[in-house]
Amino acid sequence: MDHVRNVERIFGDEYGILTFTGENIRRRLSPAALKRLEQTIQYSEPLDEAISDEVAAAMKDWAVENGCTHYCHWFQPLTGATAEKHDSFLNMDGEGGVIAEFSGEMLIRSEPDASSFPTGSIRDTWEARGYTAWDPTSPAFISINGGERTLCIPTAFVSWTGESLDQKTPLLRSIDALSIQAMRILHLFGTDKGVHRVQTTLGCEQEYFLLDADNYQARPDLRMCGRTLIGCDAPKGHQLDDHYFGSIPAKVLSYMADAEARLYALGIPAKTRHNEVAPQQFELAPLFEGTNLACDHQMQTMSVLRNTARDHGLVCLLHEKPFAGINGSGKHNNWSLVTDTGHNLLNPNDGGPGHLQFLTFVCAVVKGLDKNADLLRATVASAGNDHRLGANEAPPAILSIYTGAELERVLANLEAGELSDFEHTTRLDLGTTAMPKLERHPGDRNRTSPFAFIGNRFEFRAVGSTAVPAWPNAVLNTIVAEALDEIATQMESSLTDDMTKEARSHAIIEVLRSVYSEHKRVVFNGDNYSEAWQEEAKKRGLPNLKGCAESFPVMGSRKARDLFSKYGVLSEAELEARLMVLYETYAQVMQIEARTLLRMVNTMVIPAAIRHQAEVAEAIAATDAAGVDPAAVRGRLTDLTARITDLEVACLEVESILDNLPEDDEETTRKIQDKMIPAMNKVRLNSDAIESILPDDLWPLPTYLDLLF
Ligand code: ADP
Ligand code: MG
Numbered sequence: 140m141d142h143v144r145n146v147e148r149i150f151g152d153e154y155g156i157l158t159f160t161g162e163n164i165r166r167r168l169s170p171a172a173l174k175r176l177e178q179t180i181q182y183s184e185p186l187d188e189a190i191s192d193e194v195a196a197a198m199k200d201w202a203v204e205n206g207c208t209h210y211c212h213w214f215q216p217l218t219g220a221t222a223e224k225h226d227s228f229l230n231m232d233g234e235g236g237v238i239a240e241f242s243g244e245m246l247i248r249s250e251p252d253a254s255s256f257p258t259g260s261i262r263d264t265w266e267a268r269g270y271t272a273w274d275p276t277s278p279a280f281i282s283i284n285g286g287e288r289t290l291c292i293p294t295a296f297v298s299w300t301g302e303s304l305d306q307k308t309p310l311l312r313s314i315d316a317l318s319i320q321a322m323r324i325l326h327l328f329g330t331d332k333g334v335h336r337v338q339t340t341l342g343c344e345q346e347y348f349l350l351d352a353d354n355y356q357a358r359p360d361l362r363m364c365g366r367t368l369i370g371c372d373a374p375k376g377h378q379l380d381d382h383y384f385g386s387i388p389a390k391v392l393s394y395m396a397d398a399e400a401r402l403y404a405l406g407i408p409a410k411t412r413h414n415e416v417a418p419q420q421f422e423l424a425p426l427f428e429g430t431n432l433a434c435d436h437q438m439q440t441m442s443v444l445r446n447t448a449r450d451h452g453l454v455c456l457l458h459e460k461p462f463a464g465i466n467g468s469g470k471h472n473n474w475s476l477v478t479d480t481g482h483n484l485l486n487p488n489d490g491g492p493g494h495l496q497f498l499t500f501v502c503a504v505v506k507g508l509d510k511n512a513d514l515l516r517a518t519v520a521s522a523g524n525d526h527r528l529g530a531n532e533a534p535p536a537i538l539s540i541y542t543g544a545e546l547e548r549v550l551a552n553l554e555a556g557e558l559s560d561f562e563h564t565t566r567l568d569l570g571t572t573a574m575p576k577l578e579r580h581p582g583d584r585n586r587t588s589p590f591a592f593i594g595n596r597f598e599f600r601a602v603g604s605t606a607v608p609a610w611p612n613a614v615l616n617t618i619v620a621e622a623l624d625e626i627a628t629q630m631e632s633s634l635t636d637d638m639t640k641e642a643r644s645h646a647i648i649e650v651l652r653s654v655y656s657e658h659k660r661v662v663f664n665g666d667n668y669s670e671a672w673q674e675e676a677k678k679r680g681l682p683n684l685k686g687c688a689e690s691f692p693v694m695g696s697r698k699a700r701d702l703f704s705k706y707g708v709l710s711e712a713e714l715e716a717r718l719m720v721l722y723e724t725y726a727q728v729m730q731i732e733a734r735t736l737l738r739m740v741n742t743m744v745i746p747a748a749i750r751h752q753a754e755v756a757e758a759i760a761a762t763d764a765a766g767v768d769p770a771a772v773r774g775r776l777t778d779l780t781a782r783i784t785d786l787e788v789a790c791l792e793v794e795s796i797l798d799n800l801p802e803d804d805e806e807t808t809r810k811i812q813d814k815m816i817p818a819m820n821k822v823r824l825n826s827d828a829i830e831s832i833l834p835d836d837l838w839p840l841p842t843y844l845d846l847l848f
Contacts, residue, residue, distance in 0.1 A: 154404035159279040167197035191243025199241035202290035212249040212271035213291035215306040217257040217720045257720040268299035277435045306609035313616035316706040320623035328496045334478045342427030346468035348456040354841040355454040363735040365458040371827035372464045373843040398447040407436045417465040418847040434609040459603040460526035467527040468604035475596035486595040502654045507622035509658035512538040513682040513693045518611040520690035522728040524603035534589030537676045539663040541588035587667035688812040722804035743839040786825040792818040
């Protein structure tokens with residue numbers, strides 16, 4: 140809860156401390172109010188509304204001292220972004236004047252217009268009322284944009300009817316659901332003493348591209364869609380692997396340092412920075428935190444990365460696939476379970492008696508994933524991520540779990556009814572006397588798996604770089620909650636109080652053995668990029684949902700409805716709304732892409748090509764008139780003319796699909812995926828072919844070479 144301590148000594152104090160945490164609170168609240176607030180923050184106990192006026196006044200004083208004139212309820216609607224409506228602290232004083240005031244009521248609740256946000260079918264345009272509600276467990280912060288400072292209060296967003304219209308609410312509900320089930324397991328192992336709650340932890344590795352702002356401005360596709368829709372490969376991509384972990388260019392490093400200073404000021408513990416695989420691609424990873432806070436911090440991180448870039452003459456692209464032919468960007472989702480007493484339940488060395496408790500949680504993850512691989516896959520489906528998943532740069536669309544050899548061995552023994560220990564680390568001798576002998580982990584790492592065990596956590600790697608992390612985490616928590624629930628029920632019925640310790644262990648192993656053998660088909664420790672795995676996965680009956688058209692319907696399935704309502708994460712109406720928003724967003728994004736593509740081709744590519752065509756035709760006539768055979772130049776003209784014709788035809792095809800999209804959401808998604816995207820690819824193919832032969836001075840756009848090198 141405290142602001143990252145001492146960071147100003149390391150990173151300077153340019154931005155001050157921009158969170159209402161630690162000393163900022165302690166200095167300003169009465170001991171009684173402080174205690175009650177801390178109860179809520181630490182143990183998620185209901186907020187005592189009696190203290191809200193005092194907290195609000197303290198928060199306002201702090202914000203005003205730090206240069207704020209306005210506050211906003213900051214929330215995550217279903218748009219994929221964050222939303223804020225600013226209000227000044229001014230209020231009528233009841234005597235004809237105005238005073239600066241911020242009451243408990245204003246802190247706790249606000250009333251933005253719900254109908255202008257995506258609501259699925261929950262609200263009509265004329266049914267406007269919605270509420271935001273303060274989340275006291277995520278610190279209020281001051282956002283700096285240009286010279287302006289605004290107090291931002293993290294909130295949940297619900298419709299007047301009480302249904303969630305945001306990303307935070309289902310996440311919080313899923314953590315509650317998971318906590319209840321995990322506590323049952325701890326109780327069975329007798330490790331629940333002093334534990335009030337189990338929560339999940341999250342560390343998101345954010346990949347992004349940086350571009351020169353002028354180049355970005357000159358490309359309508361980047362400005363409209365955040366990615367290039369045409370553009371022929373630069374002669375060099377990442378064949379030489381010379382960018383990954385390379386030395387960070389000075390301009391980029393100064394950008395990173397500035398972004399980090401802003402993040403530290405917001406209490407966001409940025410930790411790792413490096414060059415990624417593709418040219419101009421980079422990564423930032425924070426220290427992990429409780430998932431609710433980590434998700435709010437992730438949303439803030441994305442805005443800080445974007446805003447800071449602008450101040451450095453750069454543009455930060457978070458899109459999953461800004462450039463064809465080189466790697467896209469993901470957001471690896473490192474996830475674990477921790478008690479409020481600080482025990483990581485996915486750490487085999489921190490897991491209780493004989494590792495059995497650890498294995499219980501691992502088996503729950505295996506079971507949850509096997510039962511709901513399709514649903515978890517659906518949480519990362521988006522127009523952007525469709526370019527990435529399964530494209531041999533990111534994990535395939537088949538969700539499987541990598542356990543690593545060590546855990547695989549322990550699980551195989553468990554299946555045979557035996558409990559075995561984990562091997563300890565060994566020493567690696569580098570063969571030179573001066574170098575230290577390195578500690579070596581018992582298992583290797585795997586980069587191709589969508590869901591990998593990393594020693595003390597699972598890393599879900601299929602999440603796209605623009606994703607709002609709250610959603611995949613809400614679903615992951617829910618499917619693991621269900622698995623824990625079922626396992627706990629099985630164990631409770633086979634354990635009795637009068638059992639000996641051995642008999643208890645035996646009964647627990649028996650339950651886990653049956654869970655693991657039923658669900659182990661989802662475990663795969665080989666190369667997930669290989670053809671052979673596609674075949675093998677099919678044999679095992681694992682779902683392979685290629686894109687949005689296959690993924691979205693899973694969210695509307697009976698199974699999904701039952702799961703979310705059973706654990707109180709989303710009602711059927713809330714799920715339905717989310718599904719409609721997904722369909723709508725997909726269709727809108729793809730139509731914007733198609734229209735941008737047509738506009739660029741019709742107003743930039745084809746006119747440039749025709750100019751060149753005329754030039755070449757003139758050159759042929761002149762060459763001929765000079766008595767020389769223009770055969771070679773004629774070949775160029777024939778090629779170019781054929782390409783222009785093909786390009787026109789391909790554009791007409793995209794246009795006709797756009798004009799005839801079906802009414803039905805599911806059919807529209809299908810048609811876009813199966814017909815419109817291939818047609819757009821045909822446009823691109825011809826446009827790129829023209830780009831590769833057009834004179835440099837005629838080509839109207841910054842090229843991949845300009846953008847990336
Ligand atoms: P990688 O080697 O996978 O690229 P990074 O260091 O870039 O690793 O990122 C790993 C991320 O995992 C960091 O954000 C880190 O804080 C996070 N992490 C580590 N332990 C846990 C945990 N127990 N729960 C959640 N996230 C964790
Ligand atoms: Mg990393």
